[in-house]
Amino acid sequence: MPSRITDVKPATAQTATEHFAKKFEFETDCWDVHESMRTGKMDFVLLDVRGHASYVAGHVPGALSLPHGKITATHMAEWPDDTVFVVYCAGPHCNGADRGALRLARLGRPVKLMLGGMTGWEDEGFVIERGEQAGSVAQPA
Template identity: 60%
Template sequence: MSNAVTHVPAASPEVAFEHFSREFEFETDCWDTHETLMLDEPGFVLLDVRGPALYERGHVPGALNLPHGKIIRRRMEAWPKETLFVVYCAGPHCNGAAKAARRLAELGRPVKLMAGGITGWLDEGFALAEGAEPSSVRALEAA
C-alpha cells in the first residue's frame, strides 16, 4: 500500500551515498563550527548575514556581521580569494544564509552554510555573544 512516504521510492544506497556526501561540500553544522572556532586558525571566516540590530542582540562568537545584501565585490577584496566563508542567519526558517552563499559563490568565493543558524546554535546549548564587535568562542566560554 502506497502512502506519502513510500509513494516515491527511495534512491538506491549508492545514489543516496553520493547525494548526502555532496551536502558536506555545501554545509557544515553548528557543532563542527563551534569546535573549529576553538582552534587558533579555524580556516574560515564566519559571517552573520543578518542585520546589525539582530547581530548586536546575539551572534555566534567570532562571527563578523555582513548582511547578505551588503556582500559586494569591493568588500570581499579585504580577504584573499581562497578564503572560505561560512555563513549563517536566524535559522531554518530564514533564507538569508542561502542568499549570502549564492552571492559569495557568484563572486567566486568558497562558501559553506552553517545549517541551523542561530536557532541551531542555541539548540546545541552554545552561548551567544552580544554587542557590535565579535568575540571568540574561547573568550566567551572562559567567562
C-alpha cells in the first residue's frame, strides 16, 4: 500500500518544471527583496498592504503603506502603468497580500507577492523600521 505521499502519483519532471517556474512570475521572497534593496536594484515598489497602524508598529524599510482596501485606480495613477509592485502583509496566516495583489492585477498592474510577509522578514533577521516615515504613505518613490 502506498504512503499518503505516493498515493497520488507525482507530476512528471516536465510538468513540475512548468509549475515551479510559473510560481516565480507570481512570488518573490524576503531574501530577494532584501538583496534587491541592499544592492540598490529597486526596480519595483514595495507595498505594505496591512492596516496603517500595523505599518507604523513595524514594517520593511522602504515599504509604502497602502492598505489593500485602498488600492484603487486613483491611488495607482501616481505610478507609470508598467511599475512592478511587490506586496506583503503580516505573514503566512494572512491573506491581505493576496487581496492586494488581486486588486492590483484587476487594475492591470504587474504584481508579485512577497512570501512570508512580516513574519518571514523577521524570521530572516532583517531590520524592521518603526513609526511613520516621511512620505511613506501611498506616495510614489
